Amino acid sequence: MKQSLGVCYYPEHWPRSMWESDAANMVAAGLSWVRIGEFAWSRIEPQPGSFDFAWLDDAISVLSDAGLRIVLGTPTCTPPAWMADKYPDMFAHDARGHIRGFGSRRHYCFSHAGYRAEAGRIAEILGDRYGRDPRIHAWQIDNEYGCHDTVLSWSPAARDAFRHWLAATYGDTDTLNTAWGNVFWSMEYSSFDQIGLPNLTVTQPNPSHELAFRRFSSDQVVRWHEVQVDALRARTDAPLIHNYMGRVLDFDHFDVGRSIDIASWDSYPIGFLSDRLEASPERRAQYLQQGDPDMQAFHHDLYRAVGRDGRWWVMEQQPGPVNWAPYNPAPLPGMVRLWTWEAFAHGAEVVSYFRWRQAPFAQEQMHAGLRRPDDAPAPGLDEAARVAQELSEMPAVEQVQAPVALIFDYPSEWAWATLPQGADFSYFRLVLDCYRALRRSGLSVDILPSSARAFDGYRLVLAPGIASVPDALFRALGDRSVVFGPRMNAVTRELTIPDPMGPAVPELDVTVTRVESLPPGTRRAVAGGGAVHRWMETLEGSATAVISDLQGAAVLVGDGTAYYLGGWPDPELWKRIISEIAPNAGLDVSELPPGLRIRDTKTLRFAFNYGSEAVEYNGETIPAAGVTWWPHQPMDCA
Amino acid sequence: MKQSLGVCYYPEHWPRSMWESDAANMVAAGLSWVRIGEFAWSRIEPQPGSFDFAWLDDAISVLSDAGLRIVLGTPTCTPPAWMADKYPDMFAHDARGHIRGFGSRRHYCFSHAGYRAEAGRIAEILGDRYGRDPRIHAWQIDNEYGCHDTVLSWSPAARDAFRHWLAATYGDTDTLNTAWGNVFWSMEYSSFDQIGLPNLTVTQPNPSHELAFRRFSSDQVVRWHEVQVDALRARTDAPLIHNYMGRVLDFDHFDVGRSIDIASWDSYPIGFLSDRLEASPERRAQYLQQGDPDMQAFHHDLYRAVGRDGRWWVMEQQPGPVNWAPYNPAPLPGMVRLWTWEAFAHGAEVVSYFRWRQAPFAQEQMHAGLRRPDDAPAPGLDEAARVAQELSEMPAVEQVQAPVALIFDYPSEWAWATLPQGADFSYFRLVLDCYRALRRSGLSVDILPSSARAFDGYRLVLAPGIASVPDALFRALGDRSVVFGPRMNAVTRELTIPDPMGPAVPELDVTVTRVESLPPGTRRAVAGGGAVHRWMETLEGSATAVISDLQGAAVLVGDGTAYYLGGWPDPELWKRIISEIAPNAGLDVSELPPGLRIRDTKTLRFAFNYGSEAVEYNGETIPAAGVTWWPHQPMDCA
Amino acid sequence: MKQSLGVCYYPEHWPRSMWESDAANMVAAGLSWVRIGEFAWSRIEPQPGSFDFAWLDDAISVLSDAGLRIVLGTPTCTPPAWMADKYPDMFAHDARGHIRGFGSRRHYCFSHAGYRAEAGRIAEILGDRYGRDPRIHAWQIDNEYGCHDTVLSWSPAARDAFRHWLAATYGDTDTLNTAWGNVFWSMEYSSFDQIGLPNLTVTQPNPSHELAFRRFSSDQVVRWHEVQVDALRARTDAPLIHNYMGRVLDFDHFDVGRSIDIASWDSYPIGFLSDRLEASPERRAQYLQQGDPDMQAFHHDLYRAVGRDGRWWVMEQQPGPVNWAPYNPAPLPGMVRLWTWEAFAHGAEVVSYFRWRQAPFAQEQMHAGLRRPDDAPAPGLDEAARVAQELSEMPAVEQVQAPVALIFDYPSEWAWATLPQGADFSYFRLVLDCYRALRRSGLSVDILPSSARAFDGYRLVLAPGIASVPDALFRALGDRSVVFGPRMNAVTRELTIPDPMGPAVPELDVTVTRVESLPPGTRRAVAGGGAVHRWMETLEGSATAVISDLQGAAVLVGDGTAYYLGGWPDPELWKRIISEIAPNAGLDVSELPPGLRIRDTKTLRFAFNYGSEAVEYNGETIPAAGVTWWPHQPMDCA
Ligand SMILES: [Zn+2]
Ligand SMILES: [Zn+2]
Ligand SMILES: [Zn+2]
Structure with missing residues (x-):
């Protein structure tokens, strides 16, 4: 399939008189897709049960007549004010118990049954009207699940649903008490109704309790999502899409992705570097107008795995300065084109810019579009048009399996967020560090879920930080080169310590007998260069030490194919590890210039x-x- | 009018036996004014409706008999405990919804009608008793509006009053929806009763919503204030005063000042450097015992503009270490005298020290006075007496119009606090940076409100950061040298982007087509020296670039009289800008030694x-x- | 009495089949004590009034039969879920008003009468069953009072109890108003029912109000504690113990200690350095795997003073990495032995490791034990066994009075926490700095309460930072060498300034006339070397200046025996002060190598x-x- 470009458009924000010229300008710039509707509930159903589809029909006609393919969004992330009147208890609560109310977006609790039904109802109504409309080429369900930390809700609705989930999961409280070790500190329950959400405790709650709440919360997103999937599947054959975010980890994207057709994500490289990535001030300054060089590629590769059959899009691409990061510089000239091509190189079918024209009002008025608020072209437009021209001059970019696979596992993020043991331990960061090291060595990477079982063709697999590894994964990996660890199999799925202790790598005699977290600025130097920082494990067993620290303690052990890594490498040590293992795996690596x-x-x-x-x-x-x-x-x- | 000195005194804190000697010692030190009463409600009206004026009458007699002129304060910033019993809902709430209750001061919500009436009642009672008393030479209404962040209240009373204010302001919700752009994210309302305060939202509320709340909150202060003004005006001919604070910006001081006679403020140079000014650790150490060299002068000039006919006082002058800043060092010997003379040089009629004697109890027991708690003289007393002596030996200091005017506009502070776009963007800081640059060049400055229309005599006017400029201001400025920007006319009064986009300077062809905020430590170097930091605009149009960055992008454009500045200059660039423009404007400038x-x-x-x-x-x-x-x-x- | 070792053990966490081997292994390692039971309420009384003692009887038999002496804990710090059902209002509230509920530990408010009675009831039941059982050699009451900031509670129960405490303390509101200076800001009360807890005020509450709340809160701990003391005293002759924590200062340990027999504490050197000590990053790195070299010794000496007749234990000794500090590195090899011997050198009768085997579940699953979760020995076990061997080869270590006494006074901590005047002023830190300087000079130190009156044998006494000194203390000190100050007698016991002002040292003519707090990075250099930082006093009077600053202001004054120190010395100045005074006091001092x-x-x-x-x-x-x-x-x- 040939790659193509799109844009996000809000006809309801603009006078009717602009729509035709907007559509014509989109086509002139080489765009072929337009996403509409995902925030327009108050215009579609201004009062409960009273609908106004005239404007939407009109907008669809104008856009389609100009030659654009339409993605229609369900507007469920922005319920109107009348919905809040109808369900005053529909809101999420924060961990301190404060309501997260009306006045912005995503103001709903995934556990509120009333609102969940309303979301299904509007999806059915939209599906009934447009499901067989050939001008609608795809559907987006809701918008950016989990954005603004909205997965975890401490509302009464969430508490009640959690109790039901626990009862369904554990059957009886004895089973739950045993699974969680509630004998500790006399936390045993005799009724599911005694179990609260794991907030407002005196000191930390039982990690098993918190992990259960995180698993429940992810499940609630999936359950909520599938109400709309079901509504639309019955009414349309067009592909269903959700647009994920960057470094939103509170729900399992593989679970959400399972019921839909295309994964997409919203890529804001400069905003993300500013608001959600660890970096030194020097590094922030170095990539101030470009974004982190691995963050986008990582998510491209991740969402390629989330999408059915590897199908994925960039649904929103940063086209200029955004409004929501602490500081919002402009992209260097060329970066909009670079980001777009990078997405295509990683397999995106469509890159869609957010948004067509900068809105002159409300929360995102300082968010750049392809056009300025006064409708003059903004700098991003030319770069998009250049990409469109380039696309037209070449065949489709076709994907190929990468030689290296990296496993990403959402439950491990939850496990280590719940039980970090070191204040800055982040599973995501650990995996991104590994990914970065691979990429700096010139390697292309496929990201796979921990449920992956087909590894044919991969010369090297990396699996850092997986909290609990299914035995079947070990079996599926066979005898190819694999680097496990650190912190692998360190806990059960209930977040307790297994016996025997991890990592339990088949045929590799190594046990992690002790772990240490190290504060920023401290490190354990490694013989031959590089160091371990943040996390250091004590390894016992007969497996051969491949790399050791200056005191002779093993850091990497292995048998030439399976390796276990007992610490968090700094960049230099990562480079040494890859250099050590790559040749055996038949991989050519060489360090790329920085950036x-x-x-x-x-x-x-x-x-x-x-x-x-x-x-x-x-x-x-x-x-x-x-x-x-x-x-x-x-x-x-x- | 000859300048004079005063002091704040709390007879209710001291044994009756000390009053005569206190009064005599005040006079001996050369003081001629004494402020009393502003915290004494529980002594004036110990139980509701039951009054004790004997002690106050007595104190007034003692002080007046010694030759002191009295400023009498209304005690409304400290309602007694019985008031809280009577109106349990009179308190402000913080943005998280928590009550801000009894036990310190300023424990009331400006929107609570019951307490507002009580404040009017006590003002009437005091006015009835003392309004025609010739010993009372002036009145202070309440104390330090807005201190401790008390302007913005998220109480039920505030919410109800806000809805009424919105209804009165917009008439109907369609108008409001359009003005705020509520179509965005389906935030449209069909009833004013659906509109909450802009807190406890999932992500940021609509900036127009927040700005309306800020405008409302400022109006509530004015409305609250005028109840007492009305009560006293009917009962006295003495001037009415309020004592403002340093860098309290949540209400429009010009609006409060309009109904009274004299502006005053409470000047705590060392405390302010420690608790409310941005400064590097080096700068903090350099001015540790002196205070910021421009903070006091800035407020002197600002409140000279707020006072009717330029009348203003320092009502409270720091006399030694205070208690409320994070760290509280002592002034260098000489600073109390310096601060006092600086106020007179800027036009203060009276400088009144806070307080006569350090209290041995309660919250401010560590706050120095002119005398120690054991009644020995504190170091500040000698310096005050020296000023009194110096005053007696010279004629009155007379003010003259400054050659330079600088515009200060409270709504711009609210606009940019609501929509900063860069985490450290502060309107106040921007204006203070400009003021500092002018002063470092040796210039005296008048500060004017954005409502000023009389600019005769000014050779140069600066107007940085004004969010929305009235056309009449442009007309009034005529063709004198003016430096506008950055961020001028970037929004409408509803905090939306105007079309055409700003700055809309008449006869200067320049448009700001893009803005960038820059994190600390990053800068855009300017050709010839200096740099832009924090904020950078992209300027388009035919106006001549006077200063450009190293890439050739215009930073300052102008035609020799009107200039537009498209960024936030660092100190060196400010110096260059002033050096560039001053000669044309007929101003002599030369850089003063630091400090x-x-x-x-x-x-x-x-x-x-x-x-x-x-x-x-x-x-x-x-x-x-x-x-x-x-x-x-x-x-x-x- | 010969020193011995013990361990904390949780039979309820492990299969019955492991108990015998556990007991045998303890004995084999040379341990003689085992603490059990303190978190086991849900197993002892699974439902209200329904008891299961079989397992506990069994465990006691197994352990005792192996030759171990048992410490039995009352389980009152972990009330079971049914207790929360029974008393939904039993929880503490945080200062923002949020409940601190069920799900971890210490989930009770010390002021809740219902739960206090339940705690007495379970103590009686345990006392009835085991009070005369000779296998129970000691009792521990509750666990770590004050851990997780649980002394101060802003619950309705606390508010009501506080009102009663105030009424009992002051008799009438006039007395209270005068004592607190409530005339200030019209804070006067006419009924005790008007008085709230000192939270949720607009700005800081009256410090006298806050101090009263702190005194009340400490008294509530004592009152709560004594209910169990009374229950057990009537039922057993075994010694009663409580295990205190490190740097928990919210209640007066001397008051709690008065009714029991042995003080003990829980010593976590590496955790404490990470989570509760001020230190530069360099210092943190230097002692990362050892802990602060003075923190443990300080608490050893402190709790030796808290224990009746100097009897004290380490009830919990860190044996490896812990789980609860921000970062959790492992001890250097040898440190477990070092810490143990250090405790014995300071007079501990018993050092008991926490815990026998690392739990594989719940909150502390990452907390090391002497054995790993898989029951293999952990590194700490060998070190413990080595100490046991060493103990067996030598006579008992006998204590001797130290030549230097240092006074520690909990109410001074509360006073300066309430009225710090400088953001980083900490009484504890001041005393620890002094203690550190004494120890770096090679001196052994006894810590004494401010109620101490027997100073025979001490050559030098130091009393830094005591807020209010009883006259009797001065008399008791006689004419031995004493260093007072800084900040001594600066306030009354009601936290108001006395007249005459402090320090009121008999026969030393010095008055503190002004104080200054200095921000980090600033200092007042002292003639001859060293500097004052953080806190500087202005001293007046005829006392001889022994050390002065570069401007000639006295820093240390004295007459050769009594000295007053008017500032917070840096380490170099502390060294000079000790060198100056020690020879006169007949003390040999010399600086030890660092560490x-x-x-x-x-x-x-x-x-x-x-x-x-x-x-x-x-x-x-x-x-x-x-x-x-x-x-x-x-x-x-x-
Ligand atoms: Zn988005
Ligand atoms: Zn709250
Ligand atoms: Zn004041």
């Missing part, structure tokens, strides 16, 4: 320069914010 | 050394914490 | 190397984490 990243597709190698200076690579000078590609035959996967 | 500041009056030039080392200036050696003056003819204003 | 500490007992000098490098001392090389001792005759106390 440069490459991605191999079926016939091309793409190179992206996230740096603010030109770099030399492969005999070419790639300018700052530059992207280039050339024919390339990736290594054979076998 | 030295000058102020020109009708016949004198004063110099103040805020530094901790002596400096050479004008052929004199001015010691640390020194003040000096000499005859000087300011430049002709025409 | 080395010594402690003298009746016949031995112990040396402990907290450093991570070996040090030379007394002709010996003491390795990192090493401890050594040799015969030594301490100086004669007369």
